[in-house]
Amino acid sequence: MTPFLQENVVFREVYCFLGGNEGNASWCGGDGLLPGGFEWAAYFAAGFVIMFILVNAALLGAAVFVWSERRLLARFQARRGPNRWGPWGIFQPIADLLKLIIKEDIVPNAADRLAFTLVPIIMLMALLLSLAVMPFARNTYLVNLNVGILYIIAVSSMSTIAIFMAGWSSANKYAMFGAMRGVAMLISYEIPLVLSLVGVVLIVGSMSLVSVVEAQTVPFLLVQPLGALVFMLGISAELNRTPFDILEAESEIIAGYHTEYSGIKFALIQAAEMAGVLAASGFLATIFMGGWSGPFWSGQLGAFWFLVKLAGFVMLFIWIRATFPRLRIDQIMAFAWKFLLPLALINFLVTAVQVYFFGFYQGDVPGELTRNELWIMAAINIPVALIAIGIFGRFSREKVRVPEPVFQNIAPSPRTMEVD
Amino acid sequence: MYGFGLAKGLMVTLKNFIRPPFTIQYPEERIPQHPRFRGEEFAWYEERCTGCASCAKYCPLGIIKIVTSEGGRSPQEGGHYDIDVFDIDIGRCMFCGLCVEACPYDALFMGSGFERGRYERQDLVITVDELREAVKKPSTWFRPQLEDSGYDPHKDSALDWRAVGREKWEWHQREKAGARIKFRPARVGDKTQEGDGEARS
């Protein structure tokens, strides 16, 4: 048996330490602690260690993100933000979490208990699964799937199901509103989201995220500006961030699909949402900003470069959230179908032509694009992006029924009124 | 085209991101309170109080409870009533200041504090003993004599009863002489010009 995670350093170390032997793991240095026939135990232990690290990293990341979002939002709003617990209030998320854990865990009477309870688990699971393919630094990833990009899309759309389950099982009209909005919106946004990544896949010629990073001699943000924009907007819709947060629009439908959740379930849903932003920023950094590769020492400082880029995108998300009001459901749908989808298609078309031309017609190594070719593509694609946004920005303007304005000058001139 | 207005908005928030926050870290920092602030603890000077209960009658909520008994000398001879009970139920008070406005002898003043969190409703009643012993830092609300002297309850020290009165006032002298001001509606359309009359300005 060859565990397909054998490339992973942590996995290999734990597995070899416990259960490696000549028979099934020739890539281990020597025999492990466990007797023969117990390799499955070593397999599980190694997997568990990885899961442990990943889950904790994700939740800790979510906690740090909650804190930084609250601090930064406060600063955008000219406030101070949480600053009581620990230096600069850094322990605030922990206090919040403690409060949520201590709170009573309420399940409404009319709720479908099973579905209701499963929701936070599914949401968190979808998130953790998507982290599996994320390359944090050079050779630091859980698994290098050859269908990485497809995998991300597939796994992250699981949260749609969770949202609908939450809305349906809560037996609450507000939650149902949120869930229906969620299903309509999230499924619509999947399409531009997938299409926006096709350009990247065409250029790289592979769906593995590791090859995507390695192919980025020029950041794809420049080569694929339209793709990056559509992906960014699409992913912020997937994450229910303003201006697309109609799922949980607190001024309209209380808290949307998680209205009825409290206590630890609510904490988990929140954690999944928050870590989702981190994951999305991570994917943005990986796919469009070159992941771990930096201006120098990409090998040694890979994790650092990755985190810097991730923090940049997180900051952008928070900044947008602090500034914009939210759109209405029909406007959001129009935005997806009339604006994002055409842009994604244009991007697809333009990139396909360019890749055909540079990759095959030009005559150097077929299927590979050199640095210069990528710069040329960037030079073409940025104006194309601006023109396309200009054209479709106009088309996607909402046409609403406009009653004719009524002008009627009924106001008498001042001082002619009788005072009683 | 989409985006210019949005970008402008982003710039505004970014500008504010760099600016210092406008909020106050409350228990450590405080916004400066004006001396006129109508605070919660009510400075009351027993020496000045005649037990007339004007304040109690004038309170819109009727939350001042006054019980008096006759003192050693009769009021006609210049003595005054002893105040046995002077309870102000802060739990219902709305700090309108009308009681202070009503007090003709400058015995009652609004306080200057605002932090009176209590666990029990009874604790919100200010009793006469508490009023007697309190450190008196009266607010200058409706007390022009304090305001003219530049008194600031948040900075200056407590005042004793001799320092807070408005004895110099003309009407006071006249009332001592046995005069009483009776109200009669003015003629309609008799608009007051600025500067005349003897009202405070």
Added chain:
Amino acid sequence: MAIRTEPVTINIGPQHPSTHGVLRLRVTFDGEVIVDVEPVFGYLHRGSEKLAEERNYVQVLTLTDRLDYVASMTNNQAYCIAVEKMLGVEAPLRGQYLRVLAAELQRAASHLVATGFLLQDLGALATPLMYCFRFREKILDLFEMLCGARITVSYMRPGGVFSDAPPDFWPALDDLMQEAPHLIQELEQLLMKNEIVLVRTKNVGVLSAESAIASSVSGPVLRASGVAWDWRKMDPYDIYDRLEFDVPVGERGDNYDRFRVRIEEVKQSLRIVEQCRDEIHPGPVRADVDAEAIDLVLERRGEAEKPLAEGPVRAELPFVLRPPAGAEAYGRVEAPKGELAFYLVSDGSIAPYRCKIRSPSLINLTVLRELLVGWKLADMIVTLGSIDINMGEVDR
């Protein structure tokens, strides 16, 4: 295959993040589209009108503070004008200036609250709200200087204001006036051209001028529908006839116009405040009345009252007012939310016999159904925010 659908009825409120108090809306939805709206109110009913009959004329003032608690100054003003009409006195000039100054500052503050919460309803996560409140907070600081309280001010009295502004008020006002244009400009930059605000508010919740007039709507809601109607111009009370200001009017009567009209009115208010600051003269702030000085000693002996002084003397209005029996007065002002009026009847006692409050919020709320049917849930919240009701005033 057709799927059977049925309308859903939701009670939005009385506890809901954005019904501006304890308003309850029984809304019937067909999907997201509103089929029917019925506002249900009365959750904040405190019986102010009845309570007023049990209190003397100055004590009622403290009740008016609590009607529209984001605009107490104008409530005070309307009530004082009503009482003054009954008594036949008029506030001295400086008192009127101070009243107008305070009322206009209050109008700016109230409109800022309305704008902030409108944007909050639009989903802008508290940022415009905080900017609005930053501005409003400075105005409230000035109120604290004037009268010692920030919200429930009780600043005005029948016959003027309770006391003159303290000397440090004027420099503080100057500071505010210097800062204000920047704050407003910032708000405009953030909101006026913001595409999301535009698509969400333009042409949404259109109120035509005819139906606005037919429903007796007043204030910015009426003006946004294109009707230039402002009691400050139509029936100038206090010193508004001495001041120069414009009445901003909208074009279509949609949410955007209501929002725009409010921002413009804030600017106009600041203009009025500036004029007041420049024109105000020293003088008394509370009305004097003719009074007789009577010898108490003679009276005690039971002899005929004989004036102590020759002719009448001037005295302040007393604490306890007694308008002549049968006197009636309708005192109205242009409050931030519309025409606010007090109708008082006296029976000669120290308390009003009847006190009727014409509250603009309640009457503006009546157009809600017309504005909302056919729009979506999200528009409902925004339209409600743009009408700018205050439950303290609706329920009284």
